[in-house]
Amino acid sequence: MPLSSRRVLFMAIAQLDSKRLIKKGQVFRIYASEYAKIAKLEMNTAYEQLKSAALDLQKQLIGIPKDQLLSPIPRKGDRPWVRPVGTGIRMLNVTEYCDYEEGDGFVDISFSRQMEPYICMIEGNYTTQVLLSSARLRDTNASNLYQLIRQKIGEKKDRYFEITVDELKDELGLFTIFNKEKKYSYPLFKEFNRSVIKLSIDTITDTTEIKDLSVEIIERKQRKASKLKFTYRVDEQMKFDGF
Structure with missing residues (x-):
């Protein structure tokens, strides 16, 4: 998902009330002025x-195995939901529609019915602070690394986690598939560390509640870095000018 689309998605989800489900036909409005403030743009x-x-959001599809589909949020008058048969993948549109009002400078988003429970799940796992921090990150690699760190924190790894270099590249999406073979970007760790890891660390610590973020090589294979350890702390008291 493009960075701008991800920002808008997080800004919309941040508007949800954690104590309430999405209402039928609920619309989430994002103003250009809010977007500019959070993303620090002209x-x-x-x-x-x-x-x-x-x-981009209107074209965004998410594939979910049929046997893992969540039932739609039940509403009065609905027929009982029946899980589809088969073991295939169901492709879901993220949004029912997106309206862009150029003169007034805002976009209205309505999530598709089948996506509503997943949107609520995301909101339930992330605080407004985390969602807005995600929206503020201007670099895709930094955004992906931040999401990985928050995932690890959700797994109760509050101070550090270990990960192989290839697993990290998988999480950051730094690979291509050609003839069914995966080819990783940045074959030299020195370049990967300088161009991706260090820049992402600087961006995350400057922008989000993740502080004292550092990385060290803890395992090598044939003198090449193969496993890393990320350490950090979370500044839960960090204040952010939201919207």
Whole structure:
């Protein structure tokens, strides 16, 4: 998902009330002024990215195995939900629609019915602070590393976690598939560390509640770095000018 679309998605989810489910037909509005403030962009750039995000989100599909589908949020008058048969993948649209109002500078988002329980699940696992921190990150690699760290924190790994270099590249999406073979980007660790890891660490610590973030090599194979250890602390008291 493009960075601008991810920002808009997180800003919409941050508007949810954790004590309530999504209402039928609920619309989430994101203003260009809010987007510019959170992403630290000029207004003309914010307008362009907001429009692009609306187009991308409307085309965004998520594939979920049929046997793992969540039932839609039950509402009065609904027929009982029946899980589809088969073991295939159901492709779901993230949004029912996205409206972009150029003159007023905002986008309205309505999530598709089948996606509503997943949106509520995301909101339940992340605080508003985390969602807005995610939206503020301007670099895709930093955003993906931040999401990985928050995932590890959710797994009760509150101070550190270990991960192989290839697993980290998988999490960051730094690979291509050609003829069914996976080829990782940045074959030299020195380049990967300088161009991706260190820059992402600096961005995350400057932008989010994750502080004192560092990485060290804890395992080598044939002198090549093969396993890393990330350490950090979480500043739960960090204040953020939300919307």
